[in-house]
Amino acid sequence: MRNLYPPIEPRRTGMLEVGDGQSVYWEESGAPDGKPVVFLHGGPGAGCSPDHRRLFDPASYRIVLFDQRGCGRSLPHVSAPEADLGANTTWHLVEDIERLREHLGIERWQVFGGSWGSTLALAYAETHPSRVSELVLRGIFTLRKSEIDWFYEGPAANLVPDLWERYATAVPEADRVPGKFVEAYRRLLFDPDPAVHGPAAVAWSTWEASNLTLRPRPGLVDKYREPAYATAFARIENHYFTHGGWFTEGQLIADAGRLAGIPTVIVQGRYDLCTPAITAWDLHRALPEATFVLVDDAGHSFDEPGILDALIIATDSFRDA
Numbered sequence: 001m002r003n004l005y006p007p008i009e010p011r012r013t014g015m016l017e018v019g020d021g022q023s024v025y026w027e028e029s030g031a032p033d034g035k036p037v038v039f040l041h042g043g044p045g046a047g048c049s050p051d052h053r054r055l056f057d058p059a060s061y062r063i064v065l066f067d068q069r070g071c072g073r074s075l076p077h078v079s080a081p082e083a084d085l086g087a088n089t090t091w092h093l094v095e096d097i098e099r100l101r102e103h104l105g106i107e108r109w110q111v112f113g114g115s116w117g118s119t120l121a122l123a124y125a126e127t128h129p130s131r132v133s134e135l136v137l138r139g140i141f142t143l144r145k146s147e148i149d150w151f152y153e154g155p156a157a158n159l160v161p162d163l164w165e166r167y168a169t170a171v172p173e174a175d176r177v178p179g180k181f182v183e184a185y186r187r188l189l190f191d192p193d194p195a196v197h198g199p200a201a202v203a204w205s206t207w208e209a210s211n212l213t214l215r216p217r218p219g220l221v222d223k224y225r226e227p228a229y230a231t232a233f234a235r236i237e238n239h240y241f242t243h244g245g246w247f248t249e250g251q252l253i254a255d256a257g258r259l260a261g262i263p264t265v266i267v268q269g270r271y272d273l274c275t276p277a278i279t280a281w282d283l284h285r286a287l288p289e290a291t292f293v294l295v296d297d298a299g300h301s302f303d304e305p306g307i308l309d310a311l312i313i314a315t316d317s318f319r320d321a
Contacts, residue, residue: 020087045236047072170203269298
């Protein structure tokens with residue numbers, strides 16, 4: 001069973017001005033002349049963590065991480081009262097990735113993304129296929145209505161009713177309408193009063209965090225209770241889900257043919273509640289040349305043992321390509 005590589009610190013960091021008053025935090029670690037890889041974090045709105053650097057052999061990879069607009073160390077942070085999400089869409093982020101690639105002088109790079117990061121990786125690769133050497137995708141999410149409805153509108157409650165109840169009861173009783181929870185949360189999350197948006201953000205964020213792993217891991221949820229983190233995370237997710245990611249329905253899977261010729265690995269936990277395996281299966285069917293790994297004893301999180309093993313095998317297999 002493969003483990004994360006040892007902890008490392010960034011060699012250099014920076015803030016990249018990407019327009020619209022937005023500055024994106026980026027960092028590089030590993031080998032300066034190594035194989036370039038860009039890591040795309042989840043959420044949207046989760047930001048990067050030091051463990052994300054450790055998915056790649058630092059002796060072989062030039063490891064690039066960045067925090068997407070409005071979250072992590074990027075500015076302005078969406079937890080701020082005056083934050084404006086008008087210039088925060090999937091297609092803004094796709095072009096931010098391109099701008100960062102050009103800024104770093106990289107011709108082509110491996111694109112690695114999990115959960116929402118898999119969505120963004122697919123959107124980027126389908127838009128700029130010539131810039132992608134390989135794709136490593138985990139916990140596949142494409143923002144189809146059925147995917148959002150499954151987790152945020154009620155069906156997942158059939159498996160975790162106790163956790164769902166905490167999410168549902170954070171919404172005023174009159175607004176607890178099946179199929180309308182994302183809409184109800186939008187009103188709460190964007191209310192200017194911290195007494196309104198704060199508890200709603202924590203409820204939204206901890207609902208997701210509580211379902212990341214196959215077995216409960218209470219310590220994992222703690223970060224999602226921190227007010228600034230929870231507010232940015234919940235607001236950005238809700239904003240993207242309300243707009244369907246700015247995709248036409250089923251767009252990313254329908255356009256998977258644009259990825260032909262890009263070596264791709266798809267890793268999915270069989271018991272992933274956040275992003276059920278049907279989406280990964282549909283992508284696999286649309287991209288049959290990709291390597292498809294369905295991990296039988298895993299949920300959603302990248303550090304579930306079987307998922308982590310498959311991801312490290314994938315990055316190791318590509319490091320000399």
